Amino acid sequence: MMKKKLALTTALLAAGAITLAGCASGGDAPGDGAGALDGKGKTLNVLTDANTLYPEEQQKWFADVSEKFKAKTGAEVKFETFASANDELTKIQTSVVSGQGPDIYSLGTTFTPTAYATGAFVKVSDDDWKKVGGRDRFTEASLGISGPDKDNEVGIPARSRPFVMAYNTEMLAAAGIDKPADTWDGLLEQAKKLTHDDVYGLSIAYGDNFDPWKFIWAMSTQAGNPIIDGKKVRLDDPVTIKAYETYFGWLTQDKVVNPAAIGWKASQALASFADGKAAFMPMVTATSINTLEASAVAGKYAYAVMPTVPPGETKRPSDGKEAASILSGSNFVVADYSKNKDLSFALIEMLTTAEEQKVYYDTFGEMPTNAKAAEALETDNAQLAPIVEASKLSVGTPFSGAWGDVQLGMTNVVVQAIPSLNAGSVSTDQIISALKTEQDKAQSALDRAK
Amino acid sequence: MVTTPEARTRADALAADTTPEARTRADALAANAAASADATPARTAARRGGHPAPSSPPTGRPRRARKIGERDRPLWMLAPGGILMVVVILVPLVLGLVISLMDLDQYTLRQWISAPFIGITNYVEALTKSTLIQSIGISVGYAVLVTLICLPIGVAAALATQNRFRGRGLVRSLFLVPYVLPTFVVGTVWRTMLQPDGVGNAMLKNFGIDGGLWLNGPQSYWALVFVQIWASWPFIYLLVLSGLQSVDSEVHEASALDGAGWWTKLRYVILPYLKGPITLALIISFLHSVNNFTLPFVLFGIPAPADVNVLPVLTYITGFQNFRFGLSAAMAVISLILIAIPLFIYLRAVKLDTGEDGGSRVRK
Numbered sequence: 001m002m003k004k005k006l007a008l009t010t011a012l013l014a015a016g017a018i019t020l021a022g023c024a025s026g027g028d029a030p031g032d033g034a035g036a037l038d039g040k041g042k043t044l045n046v047l048t049d050a051n052t053l054y055p056e057e058q059q060k061w062f063a064d065v066s067e068k069f070k071a072k073t074g075a076e077v078k079f080e081t082f083a084s085a086n087d088e089l090t091k092i093q094t095s096v097v098s099g100q101g102p103d104i105y106s107l108g109t110t111f112t113p114t115a116y117a118t119g120a121f122v123k124v125s126d127d128d129w130k131k132v133g134g135r136d137r138f139t140e141a142s143l144g145i146s147g148p149d150k151d152n153e154v155g156i157p158a159r160s161r162p163f164v165m166a167y168n169t170e171m172l173a174a175a176g177i178d179k180p181a182d183t184w185d186g187l188l189e190q191a192k193k194l195t196h197d198d199v200y201g202l203s204i205a206y207g208d209n210f211d212p213w214k215f216i217w218a219m220s221t222q223a224g225n226p227i228i229d230g231k232k233v234r235l236d237d238p239v240t241i242k243a244y245e246t247y248f249g250w251l252t253q254d255k256v257v258n259p260a261a262i263g264w265k266a267s268q269a270l271a272s273f274a275d276g277k278a279a280f281m282p283m284v285t286a287t288s289i290n291t292l293e294a295s296a297v298a299g300k301y302a303y304a305v306m307p308t309v310p311p312g313e314t315k316r317p318s319d320g321k322e323a324a325s326i327l328s329g330s331n332f333v334v335a336d337y338s339k340n341k342d343l344s345f346a347l348i349e350m351l352t353t354a355e356e357q358k359v360y361y362d363t364f365g366e367m368p369t370n371a372k373a374a375e376a377l378e379t380d381n382a383q384l385a386p387i388v389e390a391s392k393l394s395v396g397t398p399f400s401g402a403w404g405d406v407q408l409g410m411t412n413v414v415v416q417a418i419p420s421l422n423a424g425s426v427s428t429d430q431i432i433s434a435l436k437t438e439q440d441k442a443q444s445a446l447d448r449a450k
Numbered sequence: 451m452v453t454t455p456e457a458r459t460r461a462d463a464l465a466a467d468t469t470p471e472a473r474t475r476a477d478a479l480a481a482n483a484a485a486s487a488d489a490t491p492a493r494t495a496a497r498r499g500g501h502p503a504p505s506s507p508p509t510g511r512p513r514r515a516r517k518i519g520e521r522d523r524p525l526w527m528l529a530p531g532g533i534l535m536v537v538v539i540l541v542p543l544v545l546g547l548v549i550s551l552m553d554l555d556q557y558t559l560r561q562w563i564s565a566p567f568i569g570i571t572n573y574v575e576a577l578t579k580s581t582l583i584q585s586i587g588i589s590v591g592y593a594v595l596v597t598l599i600c601l602p603i604g605v606a607a608a609l610a611t612q613n614r615f616r617g618r619g620l621v622r623s624l625f626l627v628p629y630v631l632p633t634f635v636v637g638t639v640w641r642t643m644l645q646p647d648g649v650g651n652a653m654l655k656n657f658g659i660d661g662g663l664w665l666n667g668p669q670s671y672w673a674l675v676f677v678q679i680w681a682s683w684p685f686i687y688l689l690v691l692s693g694l695q696s697v698d699s700e701v702h703e704a705s706a707l708d709g710a711g712w713w714t715k716l717r718y719v720i721l722p723y724l725k726g727p728i729t730l731a732l733i734i735s736f737l738h739s740v741n742n743f744t745l746p747f748v749l750f751g752i753p754a755p756a757d758v759n760v761l762p763v764l765t766y767i768t769g770f771q772n773f774r775f776g777l778s779a780a781m782a783v784i785s786l787i788l789i790a791i792p793l794f795i796y797l798r799a800v801k802l803d804t805g806e807d808g809g810s811r812v813r814k
Contacts, residue, residue: 089770096560114773117556207665209751260647263665401556405772412753419667419755422646445772450557 039075039343046347047091047102049330050081053290057363069350075343085111095335096120103338104347106330109145110397110407112155116147117401117449121154121333122341123147131345132156133352142369144327144396155331156348157369159360162390163214163306163325165282166273166292170300171199180280183309184219184246187280191256194279201256203278204247205269206414206421211283212247213410214326219243221395223310224319227406228398233446235409235439239310241431244413246311248426262421273297282306285328286365286387303386305393324393329369367391405445409438550779559775572780580768581759582781586788589761592671593739596678597732603679604686604731605724609716612694622691629684637748640677641665644749666755674746674758678739685738686731693727694720733796737789761785 051058058081066077080102082088088111095101096118107115115121122128124146129135135143138157147153167180175194181187191201205211220227223239234240251257258272270288273281274295281288283306292301305324309316316322332351334344350356354376357368361377367387368374378388397403413434420426550572552558558565576582611622628636643649644664651661664673697720705719743762746754752771754763765785769778 086770093559097562114556118560119557120560207751209753260645262663263646263648401773408753408767408771415666415751415753416756419663422663422667448555448557 037073037075037342037346039069039073039340039346042075042340042343044069044075044077044104044340044343044347045080045102046077046104046106047080047082047088048106049088049108050083051364053287054364061360061363065347065351069347072350073343073346075340077347092118092120095337099337101335101337103335103340103344105333105335106158107155107333109155109327109329109331110403112145112331112333113148113397113399113403114401115333116152116154116399120336122336122338124153124156124334128345131342132349137352137371138369139371139374139392141327141392141394142329144394145399146331148399154333156333156352158330158332158348158352159357160329160367160369160374160391160394161285161287162328162367162387162394163283163285164303164387164390165280165306166284166288166301166303167280168273168276168278168297168300169302171279180304182305182307183314184307184311185309185314187282187307188246188250188254188256191250191280192254195256198277200258200272200278201280202250203269203273203281204250204257204261205264205266205283206251206257206261206418207263208266208269209411211266211269212414213407214283215247216240216243216410216414217326217397218306218323219246219310221323222308222316222320223313224317224321226321226398227410228400228403228446231446233402233406233439233442235406235442236432236435241428241435242311244426244431244435245428247414248417248421248431251421252425259422262418273301276300286367286384289365303383305386305390308393321395322393323395324390325395327394327396329366400446401449402442402445406442409442413438546779546782549776550783552776554774554776554779556773559773565776568776572777573784575777576780576784580777580781581756581764582761582784584756585759585761585764586785588671588757588759589740589785590788592675592678592760593736595675596682596739597735599675599679600683600686600735601728601732603683604688605690605728607683607687608690608694611691625687626684628681629688631681633681633742633744634748636677636681637745640673640680641749644673665750666757668757670750670755671757674749674760677749678742678745681745682735682738685735686728689727689731690724693724697723729796729799733792736792740785740789761788 062077062079066079069075069077082091085108088107091101092105092115105115105121124132139160142157142160143153146155146157165180171194172178172180172190175190177190177193181190188201193201195201217227220237220240220243223242225234225237225239227234227240251259251261258277261269261272264272266283269278270281270284270291272278274291274297276296284303286303292298308322308324310320332348334341334348338344351360352370354368354370354373357370357373358376360366361368361373367384368377374388374391378385397407400406413431416434417426417430420430549562551567551569552562553566553568553571554562607625611618611625645651646661646663650664654661663669701719701723702715705715710719741762742760743766746758746760746763747766750758752763752767754760754767761781762785765778765781768774768781
């Protein structure tokens with residue numbers, strides 16, 4: 001089945017490519033000319049993720065954008081959505097191979113390096129940056145994963161979804177804690193104090209396929225290990241081992257996490273917090289507001305920036321980064337094969353103005369990447385201030401085509417440790433040996449990077 | 451259906467005769483010479499052979515007569531199906547083979563045609579550096595287990611619903627529920643039930659058993675086997691049931707008259723009738739389990755725990771998470787070979803007519 005599917009896709013791609021090659025020679029690209037943009041009779045295709053929380057609002061937003069852009073340039077905008085990261089990947093692969101597909105993609109930040117590695121997206125030149133309203137229109141942090149360096153950027157920040165920590169204000173007040181700690185050790189102490197009966201200090205999704213590596217990455221980065229250091233992978237670094245020990249220790253030694261959490265996905269961990277069964281819920285985004293507002297903890301929770309001082313330290317080491325969150329969100333990229341590059345940049349310009357980003361935030365709850373809009377939001381809404389702050393303190397994951405492998409390896413260490421976690425202890429030797437395997441795999445993936 | 455040389459010669463000699471009767475006789479002889487005891491081919495052949503005789507010129511080459519019959523076949527009418535076969539099966543297969551020989555990854559995807567050709571390096575890497583061998587072991591082991599356990603369940607269920615009783619229709623439909631449910635739904639439901647604090651463990655606790663961890667660790671293998679059995683036994687049931695329908699009621703009567711007990715009847719009368727359907731069910735069930743990607747994917751997620759890192763999941767991770775399309779294609783080819791073995795045995799076992807053999811039935 002897999003084989004057939006894979007092969008079939010490839011064949012279809014090939015067929016598509018051939019058809020396209022025929023069409024391409026006949027097409028012309030008046031949109032790329034100088035002067036005012038006239039998009040009459042043209043269609044821009046945009047691929048973006050389906051918003052499962054607000055499907056109707058998203059359709060309306062699509063229509064609004066299309067209408068506005070038509071009024072501005074005469075061109076039509078067609079949105080296409082993908083349901084999962086898989087869908088997205090398939091679509092990108094198809095388009096990359098066939099040289100046909102959407103003009104603009106809205107890509108997840110961590111996927112941007114892989115997309116960059118394919119070389120199928122436009123490197124944004126100084127000129128192009130001007131077309132989208134200037135590079136300085138965006139918050140500095142949001143540009144952190146646009147490209148390997150300033151001169152080779154493909155991603156134009158679209159939205160920011162930084163990770164923060166939700167906490168139960170009532171529980172903290174009852175225990176006499178005035179605010180969440182800013183060190184991981186401090187957070188653990190508070191969590192211990194808050195654990196009693198069937199209430200646990202932390203709600204952690206050990207069984208999630210994405211959450212675990214973000215903890216490990218954050219703690220490692222804060223301790224000065226960027227995981228990918230030039231041509232070297234540093235998964236077997238002592239600070240990373242320490243990060244895993246801390247992460248597993250919360251459950252096995254400190255017992256501040258519900259033992260059932262070994263099977264939890266992120267949504268289950270959030271549900272436990274929403275039930276009032278946990279004091280802290282690290283690694284959530286602003287989209288959790290919906291769940292929490294409709295839950296038992298409505299009005300009794302607040303957000304805070306996650307600790308930025310690595311485990312075992314009281315002060316961040318000098319080479320450590322103040323990484324409150326991975327740089328999360330999405331970037332716009334323009335396809336290399338697009339016949340409507342200028343129109344594409346014009347649309348991105350329209351979507352990243354302060355006003356449009358405010359509209360987007362109001363509709364979907366996703367944070368702006370436009371510096372002005374972010375600032376306005378911070379001053380207007382105290383509840384969101386920590387999220388905006390986390391957005392500023394976000395650090396991009398290493399910009400490498402091999403990042404996918406590294407991320408998978410980091411998650412795999414947690415997945416394979418679950419049985420031991422269930423048995424009550426994950427030994428340091430076990431962590432070291434698991435990391436050694438992943439280190440070798442990741443290093444060979446990095447060696448392949450071109 | 452092998453024709454003995456002597457019979458052939460005799461038949462051919464007769465075919466050289468020009469009279470219609472002689473030709474008919476020759477055809478009948480040739481057909482009779484065939485190993486098949488079936489009388490139909492002989493009759494058909496005789497009929498067909500009789501037609502063109504008066505106008506057909508005498509010929510010194512006996513085999514030619516056969517070719518006249520074949521010549522007029524409008525083979526071009528097979529073209530739509532043929533083209534579809536080529537596009538849907540052959541082209542992708544060849545492309546898959548080609549890709550498995552290339553160093554195709556995220557860096558070379560864009561100009562995939564010109565990706566470096568690296569021969570069998572991918573195969574070597576798949577067999578020596580990846581967990582492919584373990585995955586094959588897990589996949590085959592689990593598929594065999596599932597198939598063997600499903601067999602008695604399916605046969606028993608089919609026998610139980612063979613005779614008429616009140617509510618038989620309802621029971622029969624209920625039996626099909628697991629099979630009709632989409633795998634994705636089955637996976638999601640069982641994943642929820644098999645959580646450490648889920649319904650499954652709560653139930654086991656009533657019996658004083660500590661269920662432990664089902665979705666990771668060594669027990670996850672048994673969870674996969676169990677859920678797959680739950681979802682796939684109705685398939686065997688379905689095929690066996692259809693096989694049972696084809697057993698004539700006279701057979702039942704006869705064995706009853708002869709005083710056969712239920713076991714004797716089942717073992718020596720009914721089961722021989724079911725040999726075909728059961729073999730087919732076993733093979734398809736095995737292939738289905740080996741190829742099942744959705745169930746382990748939904749149950750355990752990605753990356754999969756080492757105990758349930760089955761072949762399709764490994765291939766998927768290699769191709770779509772690590773972007774090693776070439777390596778992944780090599781794994782897929784290896785798994786294709788793996789699947790081809792039982793398929794080949796099956797085709798041999800049921801002697802599904804192909805090529806030479808199939809042709810000889812209708813040839814004359």
